[in-house]
Amino acid sequence: MIDDCPEPNVKIDAGLPTVLVAAIALIDVDGRVLIAQRPEGKAMAGLWEFPGGKVEEGELPEAALIRECKEELDIDITAACLAPFAFASHSYEKFHLLMPLYLCRKWEGLVRGMEGQAFRWVKIRDLGEYPMPPADDPLVAMLRDFL
Numbered sequence: 001m002i003d004d005c006p007e008p009n010v011k012i013d014a015g016l017p018t019v020l021v022a023a024i025a026l027i028d029v030d031g032r033v034l035i036a037q038r039p040e041g042k043a044m045a046g047l048w049e050f051p052g053g054k055v056e057e058g059e060l061p062e063a064a065l066i067r068e069c070k071e072e073l074d075i076d077i078t079a080a081c082l083a084p085f086a087f088a089s090h091s092y093e094k095f096h097l098l099m100p101l102y103l104c105r106k107w108e109g110l111v112r113g114m115e116g117q118a119f120r121w122v123k124i125r126d127l128g129e130y131p132m133p134p135a136d137d138p139l140v141a142m143l144r145d146f147l
Ligand SMILES: Nc1nc2c([nH]c(=O)n2[C@@H]2O[C@H](COP(=O)(O)OP(=O)(O)OP(=O)(O)O)[C@@H](O)[C@H]2O)c(=O)[nH]1
Pocket: 021, 022, 023, 042, 043, 044, 048, 049, 050, 051, 052, 053, 054, 068, 097, 133, 134, 135, 136
C-alpha cells in the first residue's frame, strides 16, 4: 500500500525554495570519515557535518566541492576523485535542502580548519556520538552500511 511509506521530511506544499548543497565524505586509509563542526554564528552552530556548502548559480556540484574543500579545509581535490554516493532531501523551516554526498579517498594537502572550525576523523561506527543536522541521518545510515 502506498500509504505505508514512511513519512519523509518533505513539506510538499509549503512553497519552500530548494537549496542545492554539495557535501563530501573524505575517507582516510583507515576508513575514517572527516566531519567538521559548524562554527559559531552559522545556522545549526555546534552540530557536526560533512564539509561542503551551497552550490552557486551556474556552478557544478563537483566544482563547488573543489572550491569548498580549498576554502574550508585547505586541501586540493579533483572531480575525478569524487564518487557520487547518495543524497539528502529534507525540508527545513525556511528551505528545502537537496544535498548530494560524494565520497573521496584521494586529496592533496593536510586538512586544516580554515574557518576556525573543529574537525575530527571518525570511525563510521562512532559517528553516532556526534550530533549532526537531521538531514544527515539517512546518509550516515547508508555510509554505515557501505563502509
Ligand atoms: N556542508 C553541509 N551542510 C549541511 C549538512 N547537513 C545539512 O543539513 N546542511 C545544511 O546545508 C546548508 C548549507 O551549508 P553551509 O552552511 O555549509 O553552506 P556554505 O558553506 O556555503 O556556507 P555559507 O552560506 O555561510 O557561505 C546549511 O543550512 C546546513 O545546515 C552537511 O552535512 N554538510
